[in-house]
Amino acid sequence: MKKILVVEDDMPIRNLYKEELIDEGYDVVTAPDGAIGYELYKSSRPDLITIDIKMPNMNGLELLDKIRKEDREIPIIIYSAYGEFTQNFSTWAADEYLVKSSDLTEFKNKVKELLFR
């Protein structure tokens, strides 16, 4: 079973993603901020990571940067309520950049696509 790490500070959204991804048949671990997200990345060895940008402690871009330094292969989806982050080069290190939406279809499609490409 593929394991996905969801790093997201907003609790309802974090739960939503978790439940939806579990329904899709994945194993899901979650973290409420970047720092914990990094620890979980190290300890639980996920196959894919989804990261929110605006988070306390370590923000999504910092986390992305830190993980990429160690692992250039692992698929990472970065998303935010802010569309303007696409302009930020540091988001380019991710495999996918998504703007948050209540319709999770695209999100789920991308996860599948990246895991089985």
Next chain:
Amino acid sequence: MSAEDIIKDYQDILRQYNILNQISKTVASTLDLNKILKIILTGVTLGDGFGFNRAFLFLIDRHSKNLKGRMAIGPSSADDAWKVWSEIQDKNYSLEEFLDSERFENEQQLSFLDEKIRNISIPVDINMVIWKCLEDGIPRNIDISSTVPGGENEATINSVKEIEPAVLFGEVKAPAQDNLIQVININDAALIDAELAEYMDYPKFCIIPLISRTKKVGILIVDNKYNQREITPDDIKFLLLLGQFAASSIRNTIIYNDLKDSISALSKLNMKLNYLKDYNEKIIESIPVSIIVVDHNFTVTQCNENCGKLIGFEKETFIGKQINAHEIFIDGVSLIDEIFKVIRENKAEGFYKVNMKINGEKTDEIFDIILVPFRFSEESPEGAVIIIENVTNTVRLETELGNAKKLSQLGKLSATVAHEIRNPLIAIGGYAARVKRKFLEGEQTDIGNLEIIIEEVKRLERIVNEILDFAASREIKFSHVNISNLLLECINFAKAAAEQNNIDIVFECGSELVENANLHVFGSRDHLKQALLNILNNAIDASSKRDKIRICITTDGKDSYYDFPGSGHGGQESFSSIFSGCRTEGEPECIIIYVNNSASLSNREDIKNIFLPFYTTKTKGTGLGLTITKKIIEQHSGAIEVCSSIENGTTFAIKLPLLDI
């Protein structure tokens, strides 16, 4: 003495009086100092007059007080002398004729002597015979020809023959003994200025002091180097007479010239003043402000072109008339009344952004009007200056700017709001879709999912409410508020919430102020309650289980809070503005409410940001609490500050002015 001798003597005397007369007449015709000096010296040297070979004139320099060589007349060699005399003899010039002649005009270049004498400057030294002359007003007839053995230097000056006291006409009462000539042996070269002695190069000469009344002017030295005629007591008598006359003409001329200089300086000053006056008038005319000056009985004494335009009259027809000939109203108040008040109270008054009604006509222009009491001089009664500036354009610009600012704020606000409500919307939408899908798939509805939806809707509501609170300029109604009671109410309310998490709210100090229930502020009870609850709720939110929230209340900003965390000596610095405000005398008494919890703000940035809208570190926070609190406190003329450290945690201080009941 034979009759012939007597006649000759009288003839000589007559001749000399005649020359004196001529000199004085000529001198009287001019006020040019150089010319006067020349006339005198020429008179002294002219064969027709006193007939001395050479004459030298020294004047006391006004600045250095030295005797300075001014002019010398005489041939520079025996040859030259002979030439000059024969010429005068040939043409049989009288002094008057000679003074008018070309020769006199050209004399300037003639003298090599003259050039040299101007470089001689003799400092005051009372041992020197020339200074002695000036000191006692007695002329000296000097002969330094006979040498005294013993030294080269002494050889040049060894004796001074003096007439003492000399005949001073009219001034010094002295026996008219003509031949009282003493011979004194002097062994001091310094008695005659060395430079002067070298320059004279002849051992026999006479020094005449030039003294006008008591004022020392200079000295005149004469000698007969070329024909070596002895200088007689009679000569000296006349020289003294001439010297007196010369001294006073020289002095008068100097005074006259000084006067002339100061007059010309004065007239220059006057020109400058006129220029300044012109300049000021031009400035007053050219500034885009109307200026009216009225005197104590409201007569317009001055006004500028602009003012004419404003009133709708020619400037000239306005000046000299009573200003109350025109009806001028400032926002319905009569200008005259205001001027009257300003003059009476001797205090300036300003009206800003007002409308004016002039002679029944009202414009939609906007003005700043300043009235200043004014008097032309100490003695003149008080008048006033009225300065009127049309600020219509400025006000218009300001309004536009304000609108633009509001718009940009609105833009920023809506952008932030949009982002803030996105998270709950996504959660609601996401869960709703999920519930629907599960339902369609025939699965049992997950109550947890629905609960999240409900929670998130509540969160949205909260955000919207706080935004409304923040954005709406809801009118706040002010009244007397018993702040003691209000504080107690809020604290009890907070205690209930805190208890659930085993958090203690304790009074560190000032509980009596709350219990006595006698502190009042002027404000809105509802708003103040919201502000205080926000602070208390934040403290509860920031506290972990079994933490303490400490409250301290003071009214005078001293003693009690010193041991209070975050408000001790260190804290005092952090709360500087609040403290200084409270300690100033004449300021209303204040209440300061400190609320402290042990959690510190995570970093410096936080302290800067916590009052900004939407800044929150909480998952369910809105980040509007402190923004609203600050706004409310400021609406109550209070202040709010925060300081935070790891040791002392976070302390908020709220200052509110108290009502004096």
